[in-house]
Amino acid sequence: MFLPDYYEYCCRVKIVAGHNALENIPDLLADLNAKKPMFITDKGVAGAGLIEIVTEAVKGVDTSVIEDDVPPDSDLRVVNRLAGIYKDNGCDSIVAIGGGSVMDTAKGVNIIVSEDAEDLMKFSGAGALTRPLRPLIVLPTTAGTGSEVTLVAVIADKEKNIKMAFTSYFLLPNVAVLDSRMTLTLPPFITAPTAMDALTHAVEAYTCLAKNPISDAHAGIAISLIANNIINVVKNPSDQNGRLALANGATMAGAAFSNSMVGMVHSIGHSVGAVCHVPHGVCMAILLPYGLEYNLHRSGHLTAELLLPLAGAEVYAATPPEQRADKAIEVIRTMNQDLYDATSGRHARFFSEIKDRDGKQMVPEDKLPAIAKTALGDGSLLYNPEDMDYDDMMVVIKAAWDGVPLDRSLIKRG
Amino acid sequence: MGYQEIKPETKPAKKAYVSLMLWFVGRAIQAAAKTDDQVKKEFEGLPDRFTFSLGVMPQGPYMIVGKDKNGAVKYMGSNPHAQKVDLQMNIKNLEAAILLFTFQEGTAMASCRDRLILSGEVPDALAVVRILDIVEIYLLPEIVAKLAVKRYPKWWSPVSKNVVRGKIYIRTLLGI
Numbered sequence: 381m382f383l384p385d386y387y388e389y390c391c392r393v394k395i396v397a398g399h400n401a402l403e404n405i406p407d408l409l410a411d412l413n414a415k416k417p418m419f420i421t422d423k424g425v426a427g428a429g430l431i432e433i434v435t436e437a438v439k440g441v442d443t444s445v446i447e448d449d450v451p452p453d454s455d456l457r458v459v460n461r462l463a464g465i466y467k468d469n470g471c472d473s474i475v476a477i478g479g480g481s482v483m484d485t486a487k488g489v490n491i492i493v494s495e496d497a498e499d500l501m502k503f504s505g506a507g508a509l510t511r512p513l514r515p516l517i518v519l520p521t522t523a524g525t526g527s528e529v530t531l532v533a534v535i536a537d538k539e540k541n542i543k544m545a546f547t548s549y550f551l552l553p554n555v556a557v558l559d560s561r562m563t564l565t566l567p568p569f570i571t572a573p574t575a576m577d578a579l580t581h582a583v584e585a586y587t588c589l590a591k592n593p594i595s596d597a598h599a600g601i602a603i604s605l606i607a608n609n610i611i612n613v614v615k616n617p618s619d620q621n622g623r624l625a626l627a628n629g630a631t632m633a634g635a636a637f638s639n640s641m642v643g644m645v646h647s648i649g650h651s652v653g654a655v656c657h658v659p660h661g662v663c664m665a666i667l668l669p670y671g672l673e674y675n676l677h678r679s680g681h682l683t684a685e686l687l688l689p690l691a692g693a694e695v696y697a698a699t700p701p702e703q704r705a706d707k708a709i710e711v712i713r714t715m716n717q718d719l720y721d722a723t724s725g726r727h728a729r730f731f732s733e734i735k736d737r738d739g740k741q742m743v744p745e746d747k748l749p750a751i752a753k754t755a756l757g758d759g760s761l762l763y764n765p766e767d768m769d770y771d772d773m774m775v776v777i778k779a780a781w782d783g784v785p786l787d788r789s790l791i792k793r794g
Numbered sequence: 795m796g797y798q799e800i801k802p803e804t805k806p807a808k809k810a811y812v813s814l815m816l817w818f819v820g821r822a823i824q825a826a827a828k829t830d831d832q833v834k835k836e837f838e839g840l841p842d843r844f845t846f847s848l849g850v851m852p853q854g855p856y857m858i859v860g861k862d863k864n865g866a867v868k869y870m871g872s873n874p875h876a877q878k879v880d881l882q883m884n885i886k887n888l889e890a891a892i893l894l895f896t897f898q899e900g901t902a903m904a905s906c907r908d909r910l911i912l913s914g915e916v917p918d919a920l921a922v923v924r925i926l927d928i929v930e931i932y933l934l935p936e937i938v939a940k941l942a943v944k945r946y947p948k949w950w951s952p953v954s955k956n957v958v959r960g961k962i963y964i965r966t967l968l969g970i
């Protein structure tokens with residue numbers, strides 16, 4: 381067991397989880413003294429019929445203000461517009477239904493309406509918020525990002541072409557409601573990468589430098605919930621118990637990584653997202669085994685421990701201790717292959733096989749140097765067990781592009 | 795664990811020690827930017843006239859390093875209020891600064907333990923961390939540097955490392 385000399389941990393989001401968790405929302409709002417919530421969501425969620433499920437479940441609550449116009453890459457204009465609607469309608473709280481973009485937007489709206497701010501920018505950075513905001517209840521509709529328990533919001537200003545990050549414990553929602561009905565209709569080819577994103581949060585939280593006993597506990601259970609259910613759910617999307625397990629796993633992984641941070645898988649993943657616009661979860665699924673391989677000489681003992689939640693007690697016991705880390709990496713690679721098979725090839729296993737809607741390759745080989753360069757500027761690199769320079773980046777990214785295991789002789793050890 | 799040789803005990807002594815280290819590191823960065831290709835390259839990647847400060851909260855000491863109008867890297871003194879600073883790296887308190895400057899804790903571990911507060915652009919901060927690491931590798935004996943940086947580059951050629959080390963020491967002491 382690892383006990384650091386010093387650490388900090390904070391997660392004060394109430395979790396309400398179950399197959400009928402939505403029905404508790406009226407009570408939850410009443411507890412928060414909220415009478416007129418604004419419902420914020422996106423077209424995808426609305427189109428999947430989830431708003432009807434929610435409004436049906438929250439009978440008695442004023443549901444007259446529902447805004448479903450949050451784009452997948454939310455931005456300052458959207459936040460300002462929604463804040464205007466909130467004020468015009470005299471709302472007193474927010475219910476956000478959606479994935480990361482909806483939740484970030486809701487957090488942004490909450491800053492403006494609570495602080496009566498003209499300019500959201502004034503509150504960017506860390507520590508700019510000094511008091512609680514309006515009640516915020518979030519209903520995640522993907523089991524992945526963990527945004528329901530994270531204290532960060534990222535909002536783009538498209539006119540200035542910048543992204544603003546907001547960090548504050550006051551951005552934490554008051555309640556996260558995990559209901560299996562919210563993720564039931566998520567198509568398998570999206571379920572797979574989002575769950576792999578959650579798995580990556582837990583694995584990196586457990587193996588990177590800012591780990592602590594409380595985040596470890598969350599990470600370990602998150603991994604077993606996700607690993608035990610991901611393939612089943614992708615094969616049988618209507619498996620309610622499996623859906624709820626993934627939702628719980630993603631939330632626990634979110635609590636773990638927002639306290640102990642993530643490492644190189646996210647550094648490179650953010651960069652591939654920025655340079656080539658590949659969805660975040662797709663990058664995570666591809667890069668996770670490479671991150672563990674690269675760090676093996678540093679954090680292999682921790683990766684070895686993860687074989688237990690990843691593969692179960694029998695496999696763990698049957699694997700000699702010195703082979704457990706490699707076996708854990710192999711289990712994750714097999715997971716990706718199984719997801720590829722279960723989605724008829726829509727779940728990409730390596731960068732060169734990712735195609736956009738028109739069948740065009742999304743990560744052309746000539747973009748790899750730009751990806752490596754951008755990744756060197758990603759903050760999560762600080763928390764990675766081993767250092768990385770440009771050449772190290774290229775070795776990892778090229779292997780993940782080709783889909784071959786890392787050539788371990790190329791890893792520079794100190 | 796840790797390298798136990800240097801150990802200032804009282805508060806004024808600690809402050810004086812950290813001031814001296816900051817002064818030395820600041821001048822060493824200026825020297826390294828002239829002599830080491832990697833440091834040169836990292837600075838080239840930073841914006842024009844970029845400046846950063848490294849210091850201790852709440853009242854210092856501090857040191858400021860930056861690029862002047864000709865792009866030359868200069869140690870710019872110890873007063874962060876005398877000029878614009880693009881990136882501030884502040885160590886939360888004197889005790890944390892002592893851990894860092896007695897090399898019992900590296901920069902990466904310090905930030906993992908919430909001892910460093912950054913304000914500025916993250917990519918710039920990472921470049922500065924890489925610069926600090928390289929400078930520490932030159933300034934410190936291997937046994938100490940190994941504790942201070944995440945990965946000690948044992949693949950560097952020892953001959954050229956010692957040549958550059960000598961140059962950096964001379965330049966740092968002379969301030970050129």
Ligand SMILES: [Fe+2]
Pocket residue numbers: 525577578580581646660664
């Ligand atoms: Fe992620």
